Amino acid sequence: MEDINTVQDEIIDEFGILGDDKESTIFYIMELGEQLADFPEEERKEDNIIKGCQSKVWLITSYQDGKIQFLADSNTAITKGLISLLIRVLSDRTAREIIDADLYFIKEIGMGNIIGSQRSNGLAAMIKQMKLFALAYQSKIDA
Amino acid sequence: MSDWVEVIDKNRKEIDVKQIRKDFPVLHQEVNGKPLAYFDNAATTQKPAQVIAALEHYYKKDNSNIHRGAHTLASRATENFENTRSSVKEFINAPSREEVIFTKGTTEAINLVASSFGERYIHEGDEIIISTMEHHSNIVPWQLLCERRKAILKVIPIFKNGEMDLEAYKKLLSSKTKLVSVVHASNALGTVNPIREMIDLAHNFGARFLVDGAQSAAHLPVDVQALDCDFLVFSAHKMYGPTGVGVLYGKRSLLEEMPPYQGGGEMISEVRFEKTSFNELPYKFEAGTPNIADVVAFDQAISYINRYGKDKIHSHESALLAYAFQKCVSIRGFEPIGTANEKVSVLSFNLKNIHPFDVGMMLDASGIAVRTGHHCTQPLMNWYGIEGTVRASFAVYNTTEEIDRLYESLVRISKRKN
Ligand SMILES: Cc1ncc(COP(=O)(O)O)c(C=O)c1O
Numbered sequence: 001m002e003d004i005n006t007v008q009d010e011i012i013d014e015f016g017i018l019g020d021d022k023e024s025t026i027f028y029i030m031e032l033g034e035q036l037a038d039f040p041e042e043e044r045k046e047d048n049i050i051k052g053c054q055s056k057v058w059l060i061t062s063y064q065d066g067k068i069q070f071l072a073d074s075n076t077a078i079t080k081g082l083i084s085l086l087i088r089v090l091s092d093r094t095a096r097e098i099i100d101a102d103l104y105f106i107k108e109i110g111m112g113n114i115i116g117s118q119r120s121n122g123l124a125a126m127i128k129q130m131k132l133f134a135l136a137y138q139s140k141i142d143a
Numbered sequence: 144m145s146d147w148v149e150v151i152d153k154n155r156k157e158i159d160v161k162q163i164r165k166d167f168p169v170l171h172q173e174v175n176g177k178p179l180a181y182f183d184n185a186a187t188t189q190k191p192a193q194v195i196a197a198l199e200h201y202y203k204k205d206n207s208n209i210h211r212g213a214h215t216l217a218s219r220a221t222e223n224f225e226n227t228r229s230s231v232k233e234f235i236n237a238p239s240r241e242e243v244i245f246t247k248g249t250t251e252a253i254n255l256v257a258s259s260f261g262e263r264y265i266h267e268g269d270e271i272i273i274s275t276m277e278h279h280s281n282i283v284p285w286q287l288l289c290e291r292r293k294a295i296l297k298v299i300p301i302f303k304n305g306e307m308d309l310e311a312y313k314k315l316l317s318s319k320t321k322l323v324s325v326v327h328a329s330n331a332l333g334t335v336n337p338i339r340e341m342i343d344l345a346h347n348f349g350a351r352f353l354v355d356g357a358q359s360a361a362h363l364p365v366d367v368q369a370l371d372c373d374f375l376v377f378s379a380h381k382m383y384g385p386t387g388v389g390v391l392y393g394k395r396s397l398l399e400e401m402p403p404y405q406g407g408g409e410m411i412s413e414v415r416f417e418k419t420s421f422n423e424l425p426y427k428f429e430a431g432t433p434n435i436a437d438v439v440a441f442d443q444a445i446s447y448i449n450r451y452g453k454d455k456i457h458s459h460e461s462a463l464l465a466y467a468f469q470k471c472v473s474i475r476g477f478e479p480i481g482t483a484n485e486k487v488s489v490l491s492f493n494l495k496n497i498h499p500f501d502v503g504m505m506l507d508a509s510g511i512a513v514r515t516g517h518h519c520t521q522p523l524m525n526w527y528g529i530e531g532t533v534r535a536s537f538a539v540y541n542t543t544e545e546i547d548r549l550y551e552s553l554v555r556i557s558k559r560k561n
Contacts, residue, residue, distance in 0.1 A: 022175040022508040027559070030501065055500060075530070076498040115504075 004097060007089050008105035015109040025114055026078065033080030036087070039073035052125030054118055055079040059126070061133045067092050068137055070130060078115065082123055090130055095141060098134035103127060158455045164540050166191040166447075177510030180545040185330045185358060185489055185536035186514050187380045191447050194384060197440035209435055210409060210426070224435055227442040228425070234445050235375060236366040237392050241424040244398075245438055248389035249357040250280040252376035253324070255391055255428060256353060257284035259401040260322070260374075264351070267293040270319040272350075274299040274307060274336075275526050276329045279519040281355045285324060299325070301526070305332040305481035313344060320350040327359035331518040331532065332481025333464075333489030335363065342372055351397070357381055361538070362460060362487045364453055367392055383539075384444030385437035391428070398424050405430040456539045460488035463537040463546060470550040476561035477553070480532045488537040491518075494553065496560040499533045502553075506533075509552045511545075 002010075018025050039058060048058040055076040062069045070091040074080040089105070090098050106112075112120050164170055167189045172179050181189060201223070207216040209224050231243045246252040265271070271285050275298055289296045297315045300308045307325075316323075323345040328335045342352045353374040356365055361382035367375050374397075379388035393401075403410055403421055407430035412422045421427045448456065467490050471477050476495030494502055503515035516531040517524045524531055535549060 020176065023505065026505055026508045030559070055498075077501045078504050116507075 001092065004089055004093065004101050008103070008108075011085060011088070011105045012108045022114065029081030029085075029114070030077040031081070032084045033074070033077050033082075036073070036080055036084045037071060039071055043071075044073065050125055050129045052128075053079065053122035055122065057083060057122070057126060059083075059129055059133075061137075063137060067094055068098060068134060070133075072126075078119070079122065082111075082115070082119075083126055086123075086126060086130060095134040095138035099131060099138060101131075158451050158459050158539065160459070160540060160542055163451075164542075166193065167540050168192060168195070170540060174510040174512070175508050180511045180541075180548055182535035182537065182541065182545070182549065183512045183514050184538035184541075185381070185518075185534065187386065188361065188383050188538050189540070190385065191383055191443070193443040193447055194440050197443045198385065198436055201436045201439045205439075206436070208432055220435060220439070223439045223442070224433070227438050227445070230442050230445045231390055231392075234365075234449070235390075235392055236368050238368060239395065242392055242395050242398060244391040244393070244425045244428045245433055246376075246389040246391050247387055247434070248378040248380070249278075249355065249376045250389075252374075252389050252391035253280055253353070253355070254284045255404045256324075256374055256376075256393070257288045259404045259428075260351070260397065261288040261292060263401050265289075265292045265294050265321055268319065269294045269321045270297055270315075270317070271295070272297045272299060272312070272315055272320055272323040272325075272345075274312075274325050275301045276305070276307075276332060276334060276520065276523050277324075277326055278330055278355065278357070279521070280357075281324055281326060282522065294321075295319075298522075301334075301523075305329065305334045305483045307334070307336050307341070309337065309340070312341065316344060316348045316350065318348055320345065320348050322351045322353065324353040324355065326355040326357070327365070328356075328363060328487040328489075329481070329520075329523075330358045330489070330536075331520040331523055331534065332483065332491055333486035333536075334481055334483040335359070335485040335487060338372070339370055342370055346371070358487055358489075361448060362453070362457055373397060379437070379441045379444060382444055383447055384441040387434045388437045388441050395424065398428070403427050403430070407431045409433070451539065457487075459539060460537050460541075463541055463543065464488040464490060466543050467535065467537070467546045467549065470546065471553060474550070474553050474557050476557045480527060480529070490535045490537075491532040492534075493529065493532055494557050494561070497556065499531045502533045502556055505556045506549070506552055509548065511549055511552060513549075 018028055043060050044058050048060055050057045050059055055074050057074045057079055059072045070087050072083045169189045205216055205219045207220040209221040228240050228243050232240045237243055271294060273285060285296055299312045302308055325336060327338050338354055345352045351373040354372045356375050356377040359365055360377035373394050375392040377390055380386040410422050410427050410430040411419055413420045478493045480491045499515040503513055506513050514534045
């Protein structure tokens, strides 16, 4: 499996090809969201909602062979697209990798301009939640 | 079919939109590489150069505190401030200037009434009536008041097309009703309510009536004497004026009976530690240094509307609404919310299978500004069983070409899922 930064660089290249047209960029992000794995209906509950997002975002994790898997869903297509990017970069990694990840692709592709400041806060909340999950697993490993 | 859907009225009074657009500097820019099409006018309208110039002029030439200075600038500022009060009086045909009180906005004006009228007139077991389509600003202050006074809040139901259920309203009215507070034109649906009739019905039971004119002030004739409303509230920023200014009109007899809302400077005639006597109307309700600059500039917004006349403006906006509706109904998955017979130019809708946030985001990418979400009317959205809508609301400077762009974008967006 490619390391985190290789995946980030791939994403940067893909967005580079899209160029400056905001509409096609947004359509592209939404299409990415459509490829997300199905989210279990019974997990679509209050406890799994990430606070700080305008849209509803549900996030759950599982742990297998020393690696963390993320599953997520949202009620809006744009947010689903954003979280699918995060999952592509961060899912199926060790807790340590996730904690240490420097997610430079977000700035590099100009995500702030694409989604605006309110949604950027939501995106930051998603990243924080994913890192918190990783920290929790790591502290179990360390214990 | 509803009145506003019919083919554009051939006798409609024309206004020169090209000329008008020149007055609004903000419209002349690109957003995301496309010319801005601003359709979020129900949230706030843009400001003409005349309003912006008045603000600048005030700070450059006249800035002073009002009503108490002994110098020339102070008297100039006072005169300009009070001129706006006179213009507002004319604008809503109030019997006197003293019945026009400046607030921060609609929200503060409603809170003022809830607090002050509530203090004097609402007691345990009394009833206050609002409607299903109210803005949170016309719900929460009454809920708080009802909690404080152990009063009861009643809600008028509506019909699926967004019209008020008048028969149900009549049944809610009784001798216990002390106040009815209803929106003139709904910000989420566009519905224009039969406010005149509703006021008469309330008065038959001795109840007072507050009209939330936030969405009507710039778009419909509002004559407080013809309506015979007890209170009217609205915001300057939704009628081409500055933010931070609103108006409370109240009948003199009521305002005189009501206790002050806040204490401070301006609102007193004499302060002693034993007892303070309050200033007369309207100052009794204007504690502290008011938002002088914005009130002064608000005068220019009123002049701007008067220059064209509300009938012409309304006629233009109605034509835009009819045009937009006729185009958009053909879009696959287009679901209009609010199809009342009488409407201001608010087009609220959803596209099937697409979240309103996503629609808004995609429109924004094409330089088209709309509002998405619950529009501060969550109980109304719950009633419809939806999370929110996409809302395009039109103003005097909008054009059919802009609506064509809206339509084309919506077609593209809808195609993804329908
Ligand atoms: C119908 C209605 N009432 C009240 C308000 C509140 O106005 P403001 O935020 O200017 O106080 C609004 C503004 O959105 C409105 O549309």
